[in-house]
Structures are given as C-alpha cells and as structure tokens.
Amino acid sequence: MLIFTYDNATVYQIARDYLVPAITHQTKTKERKQILDGFQTGEYSVVVTSRVLNEGVDVPAANVGIILSGTSTVREHVQRLGRLLRKHGEKQAVLIEVVTRGTIEEFITERRRQHHAYQ
C-alpha cells in the first residue's frame, strides 16, 4: 500500500501514528533504497510519501494507493496512478482518493479525471 500526501508534516504524522516507513526529500538515498527494497520483498506493507515518489521510482509491488490530498497536478496524479499500474504477476490495483466534500478537493479530483489515463 502506498499513501500519498501533499505535505511532509502529514507524512511524518502518519508515519508516527501508524509506524510505517516514510519517504520525503529528507530521506537519504540509502534509507530510501532500503525502504523500497523492503516494500518489494514484503518486509514493509505500507509506505507513506509526499511527492518525491512521483517520478522515476518503480514500485511494482504496490497494489493499493491512497491519495490523501487534493492538491496535485494532473501530471503528478497520472504518475501516481502509474506507480500502481506496473505489471507484477497477476495483480489488480486499487487507487483510493480521499476527497473532502464541499472543499476545493472536489473540483480538483474532477479535473484530474479528465486525463486520458482514465478513459
């Protein structure tokens, strides 16, 4: 399971509360690699991260993604989706967006879905 948030404070809040490994820009390369490796092998079942994982990181083991914040660009969003859609055996992937009713997040999620990745 991959949890995406918008800001680092939330990342560390979740990491502390649920005791799951976190990756932010402050995570050093060595630890980042160790966390992602651990995620592949099943040593860790959850990783929480802000935006750094969006591009250029491959995590085929992920099959559930949770997006906890509305504010991200379409491009970023599609990349997050792409993190989950990597082929890995017979896996099925689920992406959950947490959207607060009556806030700007409703509008943002609407806009994001116009990308052809959703068609």
Added chain:
Amino acid sequence: MLTGKMVRVRYARDRIVPYYLDVRDESLLLAAEQLLELYRGMEGRTRGELEEVIEETFGDDASLVHQGLAKLLEDRCEFEVVSGQPPEAVRALVFRTATLQRLHPVGEQASTGFDRQAVLEQVAGMLNLGVEEVERSLFADLKSEQKLIRFKDTTAERLLERYNVALAQAVLLRATRVHVSITGEPPARYRQLLRQLKFRRLLCEAERTGPDSYTLHLDGPLSLFSSTNKYGLQLALFLPAVLLCKDFELRAELRWGAQRKPKLFLLTHRDRLVTDAPDYGMFTPPELALFVESFRRRQADWEIAEETEVYPLGNGYWVPDFRLLHKASGEVVLLEVLGFWRKASAVKHLQLLQRHATLPYLLAVSDDLHIEEQLDELPPGLHRFRHMPLADEIARLAAQAIGRA
C-alpha cells in the same frame, strides 16, 4: 547566506541596486536585538520549536527583512541530532515489527486491530530502552527535530552590517562576469587576495594595471555549465576579502530574474559595507588536505610544503599550491592544482608557464572541477586526475621534471 526570495533590490535602468539597511536605524536595530534575544534563549531546543517561536513573535508581520535577519542568525547556529540510538536503525526496527504485527496479530490484536503501544513496547524491550525514548528517537534526525547546541552571538549592529554584505553576496550569485579593480593596497594584501582566490578555487585572471593596482576578472557562476551552486557559494565567500580593501570598485554583469535579463551591479568602498570576516591564514583548500597527507606518508624522498610565494608570470602572477623538495638533491618542483577549470584557460595558463616559469613545475587538473559540457584531449603537461592528484603519480612526474626519473 540569504535565499533567492529574500533578496531585496530595486532597478535603476540596467542596474540592480540592493536595498541596504541603514545600520543606525532605531527600529531595525530593535528588531535585530529582538531576534538576537530570541536565539540566545533557544539553546537545547529544536529547530522546529525555534521556527515556531519566530513565527509567533513576528507573525504575519515578518517582512523579508525579518526573514533575512533570522536566516543569517540561523547560519550562526550549530544544530545536532541528539539521540542515544541511531534513529535510522530504531525506526527500521519499529516499522518491521509493526508490519509483522499487522500480518500476524497476536491475541486481542486480531479483533482490535493495530496496537501501536504494543509495537513500541516490543521494540523498547529489544533495545533495552524506555518506550518514550523509542518514540523520541524515531525521527530524531529530521531537520525540524535537530537541537540547537551552539549559537554564535553577535550584536544588533553587526547583524545589520552582515545583512548588507549578504545582500551583495546574493546578487553576485547571478553574475556571469565580475571585474574588481583594487588600488593602493600593500603587497601583503594583494598576496592575500590572490591566495584567497586560490583557496576558493575561482576562475580568475589577474591583471596588473599599475604599480600598486590590480584588476581581477572573475567568471561568475552563471557562466559555468556545471557546478553553478558550488561555485557561486565560493564566489560569495570571496567578497569579504574584497571588502577589506580600502579602495575598490566591483562591477558584476548579471543575468537577472526568470528571463535572465542582462543587468549590472556596482559595488565600491563608498557603499561602506562592513565585513567581520577574519583575515584567513589558511591556504590549503580542504579538498587537497587528503592529497598532502598521503604524499607525506608515501613519499619519503620528498618533502611537501604549502607555497605561499606569489610569482610574477608574464603580465600576471602565479600562485602555485605546493613546493616539493627533493631531499637528496635539494631541488625544488612547484605543484599547482587548478581549481574550477575550463580547457581554454588551463591551456593558456600552461603556455604562460612554459614561457615564463623559472623553476620546474607540475600542473594538475581534476575531472571533478571541470565545468564545461565536454572535454576532449588535453596537451601534454596538463596532468589529469579523476578527483585529486595521486601521490605516487605526482612523485614520479616531479622526479621526471628534475631529470631524476
């Protein structure tokens, strides 16, 4: 150093004019004193707490000036990760234990779900620590968790002076070329300036424009293909050495703003910027210290010493880094290791040496500090190393240079 968004300047046609602070302004002195007082009382607290207190004190009133002053004070602080246990190891253990518990819940956990306290207790048991200590160590290495261990105090007036220098330094980060003319200094001062240029490893041509005047032509960071930030910082750190001169004129060609518009920045002794930078006595760039150490250890036939002499060379000068003394014969080989370099200037420098040098010499360059996109073949006489010169190779070349190979 001030960050880009803290820089306050106005435009006067093609010129960039920083908003220097009046160091005698009562309200500014008061704000500076307030900030200083704040930092003085924060030893032992975390960076996060410090930021909170500053925000509380200045709130939405925190102007760019306040932010800038706070940043300069932060630069005077030493922070440290305070944790009995390495945080990385503690959290790896906590996260692994938590995963195991989620996969194989024990007893009640199967129905109640994830039990945070149980995980922490288990890890505390394994590490022989208290639960609280485990929690504290978890992310003790985060920037916001680092503890302030030392604050180098200063006065309100000094802080405002430092701000003005920092403003000029920040502007220089956007330079493509910098020309500095200096007049009327004693030889010792020139020697120090030239050594300081070497120490900062800057790209510079020095031109002697009179019996007691020099003009330095420096490359600005924005003229480099790579290492722009690293080089910019060194150039900024060179400025205080210029400010120590009584009569100088600095003209910087800038590329300003997102559009990289050509602008000019002028700074002279009449701007009355005051630096509290000490006159440095160190001459070996930190990157070269390892080479010196290895040379001393491995080459018994040679003695290596810093060379402090400045040699005239054609119309310019030459500051080699080291003097290698061949113990048996008493012969000397001078060694220069170029700092940031590009091929054309290195070759030009080599030719000058070939024409004018009066002692045997070696000229070395490192791939790490090469700042062009591409590098094709170099002429013989430029000795190329990946990072630093290798002691054995330098000794062999030096022996060759005095005909004792």
